[in-house]
Amino acid sequence: MSSGTILHVNAIGIMAGLEEGFNRSLRGRPFVVANLDAPRSVVLDLSPQAHREGLRRGMVLSFARNLCRDVAVMAPRPELYIAAEERLWRIGLEYTPTVERAGRGHLFIDLCGTSRLFGAPEDAAQKLRRDIKEEIGLSPSIALSTNKTVSKVATRVFRPAGFVALSPNEESGLIRMQPVGLLPGVGPVLLGRFGLLDIDEIGDLADLSECEAHAIGPRGPELVTRARGVDTSPVDPEPPERRAVSGEVVFEPDTADPEVLRLRLEGLVTELGFTLRKEGRGAKRASVELGYTDGMRSFGAARIARVVARDDELASMAKTALEAARKRRVRIRRLELRLSEIE
Amino acid sequence: MTEPEPLPDIRIGTSGYDYPEWEGVLYPKGIGRREYLGSYSQAFGSVELNFSYYGMPKAENVRTLMARTRKPIDFSIKANQALTHKVDAATWQDSVAEFSKGIEPLQEAERLCAVLLEFPYSFHYQDNERRYLDKILKALSSFPLVVEFRGADWFNARVIDGLKERNVGLCSVDVPRLEGLPPLSDLVTSDIAYVRFHGRNEATWWNGDSGTRYEYLYSKDELSTWVPRLEAMSTQAKKVRVYFNNHRRGDAPANAKDLVALATAAKLI
Numbered sequence: 053m054s055s056g057t058i059l060h061v062n063a064i065g066i067m068a069g070l071e072e073g074f075n076r077s078l079r080g081r082p083f084v085v086a087n088l089d090a091p092r093s094v095v096l097d098l099s100p101q102a103h104r105e106g107l108r109r110g111m112v113l114s115f116a117r118n119l120c121r122d123v124a125v126m127a128p129r130p131e132l133y134i135a136a137e138e139r140l141w142r143i144g145l146e147y148t149p150t151v152e153r154a155g156r157g158h159l160f161i162d163l164c165g166t167s168r169l170f171g172a173p174e175d176a177a178q179k180l181r182r183d184i185k186e187e188i189g190l191s192p193s194i195a196l197s198t199n200k201t202v203s204k205v206a207t208r209v210f211r212p213a214g215f216v217a218l219s220p221n222e223e224s225g226l227i228r229m230q231p232v233g234l235l236p237g238v239g240p241v242l243l244g245r246f247g248l249l250d251i252d253e254i255g256d257l258a259d260l261s262e263c264e265a266h267a268i269g270p271r272g273p274e275l276v277t278r279a280r281g282v283d284t285s286p287v288d289p290e291p292p293e294r295r296a297v298s299g300e301v302v303f304e305p306d307t308a309d310p311e312v313l314r315l316r317l318e319g320l321v322t323e324l325g326f327t328l329r330k331e332g333r334g335a336k337r338a339s340v341e342l343g344y345t346d347g348m349r350s351f352g353a354a355r356i357a358r359v360v361a362r363d364d365e366l367a368s369m370a371k372t373a374l375e376a377a378r379k380r381r382v383r384i385r386r387l388e389l390r391l392s393e394i395e
Numbered sequence: 396m397t398e399p400e401p402l403p404d405i406r407i408g409t410s411g412y413d414y415p416e417w418e419g420v421l422y423p424k425g426i427g428r429r430e431y432l433g434s435y436s437q438a439f440g441s442v443e444l445n446f447s448y449y450g451m452p453k454a455e456n457v458r459t460l461m462a463r464t465r466k467p468i469d470f471s472i473k474a475n476q477a478l479t480h481k482v483d484a485a486t487w488q489d490s491v492a493e494f495s496k497g498i499e500p501l502q503e504a505e506r507l508c509a510v511l512l513e514f515p516y517s518f519h520y521q522d523n524e525r526r527y528l529d530k531i532l533k534a535l536s537s538f539p540l541v542v543e544f545r546g547a548d549w550f551n552a553r554v555i556d557g558l559k560e561r562n563v564g565l566c567s568v569d570v571p572r573l574e575g576l577p578p579l580s581d582l583v584t585s586d587i588a589y590v591r592f593h594g595r596n597e598a599t600w601w602n603g604d605s606g607t608r609y610e611y612l613y614s615k616d617e618l619s620t621w622v623p624r625l626e627a628m629s630t631q632a633k634k635v636r637v638y639f640n641n642h643r644r645g646d647a648p649a650n651a652k653d654l655v656a657l658a659t660a661a662k663l664i
Contacts, residue, residue: 053572055579174579175620182623191630209552213631214582215624221574222547229520229551 053219056198057164057173058287059180062207063140063157063192067097070136071126073189083124086113090304094347094385096128100212110347136188143183147176152287157192160200162287174217181215197223201236201283205254208234224281228255237275239351241379242268254279296392297324297335306345306383313387317374320389321367328391334361336393340373343386352376359395366391403629405664406440406469406508407655409647410591410640413446420645429463436464439651441508443471443591443638448513451475451490452497461504469508470501471541471589471636478531480515491534502538508636509564509587510535513543516575520548532561541566541589547577558584566590567628569613569621571597581624583631590625592650594641612646618654622661629663 063069067085072078082102084095093113105120117123133156140159144151147170150162161180163173170176173196184190191213195206202223209230210216218226227235233243235254245268251257258279260268265276277283288295299320307313317340328334339353354372370389412435418424422434435442444460446452452472460470477483477490501507512531518524532540542558543566544550558565567581569592581590594611596603603610621637629635637654639647658664 053574178620178623181627185627185630191627209550209555210580210582213627214580215627216550216578216580216582218578219572222578225547226550226578229548231552234552 053221055173055196055217055219056203056223057162058197058199058203059159059161059163059173059177060154060195060200060203060207061140061144061159061161061180061184061192062194062204062211063184063190065097065100065212066136066157066190067128067133068099068102069190070132070188071129072099074132075126078124078126081124082107082120082122083126084113084116085126085128086116087128088113088125092305092345092385108347110343110349112345112347136190139188140184140190143180143187146183147180150287150289152289153291160203160287163196177215177217199281199283200285200287201278202227202281204236205230205234224258227279227281228253228258230254232257232279235275235279237271237278240348241350242275245269296390296394297327298388298390299324300386300388302386303384306385308381308383313374313378313384314371316387317370317389318367320387321370322363324389324391325361325363325366328394329361333394334359335366335369335391336360336395337391338366338369338373339390339392340370340377341386341388341390342377342384343388344380345383345385348380348382350377350379352378355393359393402662402664403626403635404633405625405629405635405637405658407637407651407658407664408435408439408441408443408468408639409642409651410443410473410638411445411642411647412442414642414645416643417645417648421648432460432463433465436466436468438648439468439655440466441469441471441636441638443473443511443636445473447494447497448473448476451477451493454497454500457498457500461500461506467506469506471509471511471638472498472501472507474510474512474535479512479518482527487531488534491531495535495537498538507538508634509541509589510538511541511543511566511589513566514545516545518544519546520551520554529557532563536561539585539587540564541585541587543568543589543591544577547575550577550580555582555584562586564589564632567624568593569595571595571600573597573600576600581628583628586633588625588628588632588635590621590628590635590637592637592639592641592647594646606643609641610643610646611641612644613641613650613653615653615657618650619657621654622657622663625658626661626663 082105083099085097086093086095095111095116098107107116144159144161152160163176193207193211193214195203196217197203205227206216232246232254260276265272301316337355342350352373354369475494541564562585564585564587566589570576594609596611599607639651641647
């Protein structure tokens with residue numbers, strides 16, 4: 053049995069990993085990365101030791117300090133993290149041009165056709181793992197399978213810094229038994245709904261009929277297909293800025309005022325719309341992610357059939373997405389707007 | 396000037412040492428079985444004792460073994476079959492007590508690296524087995540523990556999180572890539588990273604006996620792919636222990652020496 057060729061590199065904790073690499077006194081200690089200047093600062097990233105103490109990403113810093121008195125706080129250094137992500141991507145490109153940047157610290161790499169240069173996919177994965185350690189000082193989780201969904205679930209299981217290579221025969225068996233929350237696309241809202249339906253594991257979701265899949269929601273059939281380990285989406289080497297444009301606003305202090313949210317959303321639409329029009333492009337889809345004061349997140353999206361580029365049309369789509377995302381009466385800390393399906 | 400990084404504590408050895416067929420491979424011919432462990436300790440830094448699987452270890456025997464080493468190697472020890480393969484609901488707690496008493500001298504002498512609980516393929520991820528695993532890990536929690544699963548069904552996030560919470564190691568295995576066996580993987584869940592090489596003999600894995608199943612000599616190419624894996628594991632764990640279980644014809648010590656050479660060349664040990 054040979055492994056699949058789709059490699060997922062999951063450098064979760066990239067900020068903490070880099071800080072630890074630069075400051076050896078942090079090794080083995082609980083520490084967090086957080087902005088001390090902000091009035092209501094939250095934990096942006098944390099060391100494994102801090103995680104063991106019960107601290108979590110998105111936790112308010114004062115609360116985190118109460119939980120763990122001797123936790124060290126490191127100020128974020130965005131330029132450092134951006135440079136590391138760039139290097140991570142470039143390391144991937146040394147193996148194949150088919151490298152997809154899939155969010156902070158995440159890469160998908162299709163190793164198909166690289167065996168003459170780097171050996172079997174599992175051997176190439178080990179070389180890449182070593183390159184990342186040597187050049188950036190990070191130890192990401194890495195997983196190989198035949199598709200992006202299975203590889204991503206696998207890095208979420210074998211974390212942190214683990215490795216797994218799955219053959220096609222092994223994939224379904226492995227992902228079926230994992231908690232359903234590890235399936236990409238399942239957020240806190242869906243997880244709550246699945247809890248009510250006694251869907252605890254990915255296998256429970258995979259066993260739903262087509263009719264039941266539709267009952268979950270508009271993305272139900274797609275999620276059920278993924279839960280069965282089926283994902284035909286290719287590794288997309290197109291730079292993220294060509295696939296989508298996004299911007300975010302961090303509210304200081306946090307707010308629940310709909311007028312403030314609307315104004316800041318329109319500001320983002322103007323900014324992103326200008327970027328698109330400058331290149332003669334438009335978008336079909338808008339999605340909004342809200343980060344709440346308590347660290348929870350919610351997500352909403354809107355899509356129209358034709359490509360739009362005018363501010364008023366983009367704003368209308370973005371507002372629909374915002375309304376879909378606003379599911380809680382809790383103050384909001386962060387709003388991210390993403391325009392995608394760009395043509 | 397920055398201090399050089401200390402070398403990680405990686406030790407490579409074999410599962411068991413008491414094999415007359417290793418004379419001429421690891422031991423000088425005709426040295427006698429009493430001298431095996433002394434000779435072994437000059438070649439490797441750690442050994443996995445497996446006699447304890449077949450019979451309960453006795454404290455005096457364990458003390459004798461420690462005295463027979465010529466260098467202060469450390470020991471991992473395989474849990475008795477009464478705790479993993481032939482569990483009797485009425486007596487397993489007595490077996491835990493007897494086993495614990497037998498290995499206490501190793502713990503007292505600070506030469507115990509890990510207690511290995513190797514569960515068979517028939518030990519599935521089901522309610523009864525999960526409860527038993529929880530109980531046995533609690534009962535032996537005064538020792539550093541490592542669990543080896545032979546079935547792929549245990550490789551899920553709940554089990555992994557449970558092992559991390561209990562600071563119990565998950566044994567990485569090198570086995571044939573056959574359906575139902577653990578996937579090709581490594582993950583550190585405790586202070587100890589633990590690897591066992593069982594050979595990749597697909598033909599005899601399901602049909603062979605306890606000897607022929609592990610009949611396999613790894614090539615240097617196959618072993619070299621483990622070097623970056625050991626390196627990655629050493630960044631997460633305080634100790635890395637690697638044992639070769641392909642004991643037939645002296646393949647285990649030969650492969651252990653090969654891997655020591657590869658790890659030395661990579662400046663891991």
